Amino acid sequence: MDPIARPEFWSCLDKLYHSFPIENDKPANIPKRILSKADVLQKIQTVMNDVMGQMSSGESPTMKHINRSTWENISFKENIGLQMVNDPKMTTVRYESPQSTKKFALMIKVMSIMFTLVQTDKYCTKRDLFYQDPTFFGNQMAVDEAVDNISCMLQIPRWHLHVLGTSKGLLAGDLSFQDADGNFTSCNSTKNGVMVPSHVMGISFLQTNAKFVLIIEKDATFQKLLDDGFHLKFKQCILVTAKGFPDMNTRLLLKLLWDKFHIPMLALVDADPHGIEIMLIYKYGSKALAFESEYLAVPSVRWLGILPTDIKRFGIDVDKCISITSGDKNKISDLLSRPFLSSFPGLEKEIKLMLELKVKAEIQILDSLSPMFLSSVYLPGKLQYGGWI
Structure with missing residues (x-):
């Protein structure tokens, strides 16, 4: 008899399966995965309105997102994994700064495309996003970074922003x-x-x-x-x-x-x-x-x-x-x-x-x-x- 056909072959895997915590017959801590179209559009609109408000009051506009490059912003929860701390260090993207003017413009453009995608119920890959204006974006890495920073800033997973990975x-x-x-x-x-x-x-x-x-x-x-x-x-x-x-x-x-x-x-x-x-x-x-x-x-x-x-x-x-x-x-x-x-x-x-x-x-x-x-x-x-x- 093939050993795989014997129930005892699977005993260690069965034991591993039964060792996982389950709540109400489902794995524990399943996150909420559904965001309404209106919620997503509202979050993008809020950021855009804030930028416009700064400009209309004579200020040089800025945007802030969590610094994703430091371990100081990371905590660990055993049943979730790595996660952001409650009071993370932020990165400020300033329109007036020569070092971040391009980054600011990229984020605005990408958000405007995301808004249209969500509004029209269409999806595109990050590669498709780049080819909408390769001269302006410059390279794929800049687009990828902008998508991730926007997702982090809005606290919305990128698939809810209708941008998919290849x-x-x-x-x-x-x-x-x-x-x-x-x-x-x-x-x-x-x-x-x-x-x-x-x-x-x-x-x-x-x-x-x-x-x-x-x-x-x-x-x-x-x-x-x-x-x-x-x-x-x-x-x-x-x-x-x-x-x-x-x-x-x-x-x-x-x-x-x-x-x-x-x-x-x-x-x-x-x-x-x-x-x-x-x-x-x-x-x-x-x-x-x-x-x-x-x-x-x-x-x-x-x-x-x-x-x-x-x-x-x-x-x-x-x-x-x-x-x-x-x-x-x-x-x-x-x-x-x-x-x-x-x-x-x-x-x-x-x-x-x-x-x-x-x-x-x-x-x-x-x-x-x-x-x-x-x-x-x-x-x-x-x-x-x-x-x-």
């Missing part, structure tokens, strides 16, 4: 849904992965019987698992990758899956500072977007691997690993200073072991043991015996 994430496994355009999608039979929709909040009829979601750092690993037929063998699973750094839409979809189905989520990332950072963003959110963590972070995410302790546990040759650099050491110091460290048992131990071993390990290191080791030995063993932290 999707790069892929899905496979036991998941089906209807997208915002009414197209029905099943992820069961895909060969290369189904693209995460751009308008995640427009998804409906989301259905799955998955027992776990595997969040995979790299597209190469995602594709290898598809080639190995991992999702077909395990059946009740969802594979997700954002192809590196987590994008907004992939994070939104994972949060949606968590809120609706309460599925255990396990992260498979490199045992290096960059991979750990990626896992932590899925779990707790990021400093720059801490004001949206309640919509994006899934604090229940567990780190499945690759763990630094796996290097010894699986007899991986340290000489085949990569030596950590001075940049890695600086990143490790930064990770060890994060506000959530005491709430994540095992994280500090794993990070300090990496320092002790003086090496980092990519997921591909498992290929040195066997080409099928990841899908046939490592992951099944981790799932069966609860090898996560």
